[in-house]
Each structure stands twice: as structure tokens, then as C-alpha cells.
Amino acid sequence: MDTPNSTTFSHLNFILVGIPGLEPWHTWISIPFTLMYTVAVLGNCGLLLLISTQRRLHEPMFIFLSMLAVSDLLLCTSTVPNTLAIFWFGPKDISFTSCLTQVFFLHFGVAAESTILLAMGFDRYVAVCDPLRYTTILTKKKIGKIAMAIVIRSFCIIVPDVFLLKRLPFCASNIIPHSYCEHIGVARLACADISINIWYGLAVPIVAFILDVVFIVVSYVLILRAVFKLPTKDARQRTLSTCGSHVCIILLFYIPAFFTFLTHRFGHNIPKHFHILLADLYVLVPPMLNPIVYGMKTKQLREQI
Numbered sequence: 001m002d003t004p005n006s007t008t009f010s011h012l013n014f015i016l017v018g019i020p021g022l023e024p025w026h027t028w029i030s031i032p033f034t035l036m037y038t039v040a041v042l043g044n045c046g047l048l049l050l051i052s053t054q055r056r057l058h059e060p061m062f063i064f065l066s067m068l069a070v071s072d073l074l075l076c077t078s079t080v081p082n083t084l085a086i087f088w089f090g091p092k093d094i095s096f097t098s099c100l101t102q103v104f105f106l107h108f109g110v111a112a113e114s115t116i117l118l119a120m121g122f123d124r125y126v127a128v129c130d131p132l133r134y135t136t137i138l139t140k141k142k143i144g145k146i147a148m149a150i151v152i153r154s155f156c157i158i159v160p161d162v163f164l165l166k167r168l169p170f171c172a173s174n175i176i177p178h179s180y181c182e183h184i185g186v187a188r189l190a191c192a193d194i195s196i197n198i199w200y201g202l203a204v205p206i207v208a209f210i211l212d213v214v215f216i217v218v219s220y221v222l223i224l225r226a227v228f229k230l231p232t233k234d235a236r237q238r239t240l241s242t243c244g245s246h247v248c249i250i251l252l253f254y255i256p257a258f259f260t261f262l263t264h265r266f267g268h269n270i271p272k273h274f275h276i277l278l279a280d281l282y283v284l285v286p287p288m289l290n291p292i293v294y295g296m297k298t299k300q301l302r303e304q305i
Contacts, residue, residue, distance in 0.1 A: 043291035072287035
């Protein structure tokens, strides 16, 4: 461990320890983690390959799905390989610059995925409520603009995290009790006031996640209104089935996100290793299940596969 020689000393390296309290079980925990990560990478890469090579899948819904696959790959690949290295070889040194890079890509992936789910909700709204204008509203040019907006929005939300951490001096412990670097976990090691970091860490989920969820809920309320106006039960079921995959991945993403966020902020009686294990699973389980859910529930994908 580094020892400070002044109040302005700042560590050049940190040590990631994995899941504190479960060190004897790291090797065993790595087995399901490795399998899940392999499924996530193969599933999302296979999905991207299928969509890019099959012209029948060059539709707005599948273009948004390919964006989701890229976001899933970014989310799990920015954290899981590092986590597995800790499970296999023990605590791992990471430079401050690498730690900041990981913080950025981790939170960028989460913010981008939330925004993509919102865009997919808009896609389903147009498909159900205004099907005759679907191809004219969601042209490739407009989808490109939406993709650019997703990147810019996610970047603008997350880049302050990096600068808020970079300004802090670290003159105490350099041991991060986690499997990867994340904003508040690193900020708590600082020997300075981190009130801005805490408030910004609270504001981002509230502004980004909750706002996205509200707009998604509004889109589905309008979708349900349109569905119940259809004349037959069969027509209603067929229309709702086109939204089933999107609803499933919304639940897979937001329920663990809010549960992890609430337990981390307010679950002070919950063991530390439980918090870390939840955080590790959160960046792995949705990327693993998303391509499986869409592959099972989307007829066009099943036919092309």
C-alpha cells in the first residue's frame, strides 16, 4: 500500500480486490461468470453478424437492436475480463488512468443502454400507433441522428464523473473493495470533500434513468390504448407480441438497476460482498440474456437463424 508524504499526495495505482469476504470462493464464482460472459459475447456478436449480413433485417427495430448489442458488449467487456483476472490471479493493480477509463466506459455503457431502450420504445410506439408512416418516420437518416444523440447524451452525462474523480487527492488507502472501478467506490478513497461526487452520482440516475422510464411508460400507455381499439382478440395478441421482447429486456435492465442502486444507497445493513456481487451480476446478466430473449421471441430472427 502506498503511504502518503503530504496532503496533496495522490496514488498512481489502485488495487482491486474482487468481492471482499468471498476471496476463498473466487475460483468457484469465476466458473459461472466465465460461462455467462462467453454466452454474452457470442450472443451479441452473433446478433450483430446476423443483422449486418441479412438484408431482411435492415429495419429500424433490428438497427436499434444492433445498437443494444454494441452497448451490451461495451458494458460487460469493460468490467468482466478484469473481474475474472482478479478471481483467477488475486488482487490486481490498476493505474489511476486505467481506472478512470473503466469508470467512463462502464457508466457510458449503462447510460447508452438506457437511452437505446427509450429509442426502442419510440420505435414500438410508431410501429403500433402509426404503422402506415413507420418507414417514413424512422428513415435511416433519422435513425443515424438518433444514434448520434444517444452517444452525445451518454457522453455528456458521464464525462463529468471522470473530471470529478480526477480533481480529487488520494492520500489514504489505495485498495478498492470492488471488482472494478466505479465512480462512488473510487471517490470514497479520497482525502477531500466528495459531496459534489455524491450529489452528481445521485442526480444522474434520477435524471437519466427515471426520465427514460417515464417516457417508456408513456409510450406503452399509448400503445395499449391503440391495441385495445383493435377489433379482434387475435389482432390485439399479434400486436402485443411485437412488443414482448422489448418489455422483457426493459425489465431485465431496470429492475436490477434500481434494486442495485437502492441497496447500495440505503441498504446499510446488507453485507458488503452482497453489494459487490449484485454489481458484478448487473453488468453481466442483461448482456447475456438480451440476445437470447430477442432470439426466442422475434420471429424474423428465428427464421434467419
